Amino acid sequence: TYILAIETSCDETAAAIIKDGTEVVANVVATQIESHKRFGGVVPEIASRHHVEQMTIVLEEVFAKANMTMEQIDAVAVTEGPGLVGALLVGVSSAKALAYAHQKPLIGVHHIAGHIYANRLQEEFTFPLLALVVSGGHTELILMKEHGVFEVIGETRDDAAGEAYDKVARTLDLPYPGGPEVDRLAQLGEDTLSFPRAWLEEDSYDFSFSGLKSAVINTLHNAKQKGNDLKRENIAASFQASVIDVLTEKTYRAAKDHQVNQVIIAGGVAANKGLRASLEEKFKEESIQLSIPPLWLCTDNAAMIGAAGTIAYQKGNRAGWDMNANPGLDLESYGMRGRS
Ligand code: ATP
Ligand code: MG
Ligand code: FE
Helix, strand or coil: CEEEEEECCCCEEEEEEEECCCEEEEEEEEECHHHHHCCCCCCHHHHHHHHHHHHHHHHHHHHHHHCCCHHHCCEEEEEEECCCHHHHHHHHHHHHHHHHHCCCCEEEEEHHHHHHHHHHHCCCCCCCEEEEEECCCCEEEEEECCCCCCEEEEEECCCCHHHHHHHHHHHCCCCCCHHHHHHHHHCCCCCCCCCCCCCCCCCCCCECCHHHHHHHHHHHHHHHHCCCCCCHHHHHHHHHHHHHHHHHHHHHHHHHHCCCCEEEEECHHHHCHHHHHHHHHHHCCCCCEEECCCHHHHCCCCHHHHHHHHHHHHCCCCCCCCCCCCCCCCHHHHHHCCCC
16 A cells, blocks of 8 residues: 655645555655744744645655656545644645545544654554654653554643743754754753652643743743853753653553553654653663654654554545645544544
8 A cells, every 4th residue: 555645734844655554665854944943933824835835846756756656656645633724734735636636535644643653664563552742732641552543641731842842942042943952952961950840640641841941941040140150051951851750750650550562752852862761761671662763753754644644544534525724633533533
């Protein structure tokens, strides 16, 4: 089965061709980071315009790389949501046009299902499975007992992990996107400030990062007023230590409580060096299999949409020609579609 996948939910225009849900035939990502940098974040209108400009170029490139034509494609999968509505619409419209013109089935994919299925391009899933999703807009612990069905057992009550990284980066005058910059600085510093860890209720798998973010901002502010010289490296390291402690401990406890066979991490923050090392250390002695994706599969791409789209295709999920971008698409109900 060959799936053509398209992803335009945020600031990456991406297309990929995936074979049998596990093999990347071709993968193209055109990032817009440079265009958004001077604004310190993604500007929705600019994102949409870039997607329009890039879409056909990216599609031509993916077919050239794969040395394939539309005739050899079995279905077209596209990110239906969540994301920026104007950005999503470019991908959805392009996918519809291509699928309709070539009379191929159309499949709508949930962006977070995509982030999770990025891991299957590297390693087959063994259920029950726990996914730690840490991205720009999501921080969730998701339990899966079978393909394509998702149970959210924990989530953030305020900021997403990536969002917290980006905000802390801004207060440290680091360029957008801040996550990788804070990660880099953190490697050079030490956890000298002991910021709070938001454990919440004892049995909760939920997360909270807004208190930590405020603690970082206040610490910086107070130091500036008193003329104290705080090392940015230590602020970054202290912030990162707090985030990682909570993510690692909650993931570990959820994995134990639900007796999972596999733990996977997904989303942009899964690229974080500290988080990867901490989870590896924590699960080292465990029989639970830990799957950590390569960096190119952590941030937004279309290969992951093709991997998730293949499962939807195999389950018989087909979108109509009336499919619309859905910025608030819910993961659990998305996973219930086409369930036998
Ligand atoms: P979502 O997937 O929730 O819709 P998104 O698509 O914008 O959001 P991703 O592309 O998955 O998010 O991830 C981007 C986020 O990952 C940004 O917040 C970025 O700062 C963060 N990020 C990337 N690399 C790192 C890193 N090494 N350490 C920490 N954060 C990182
Ligand atoms: Mg992005
Ligand atoms: Fe994403």
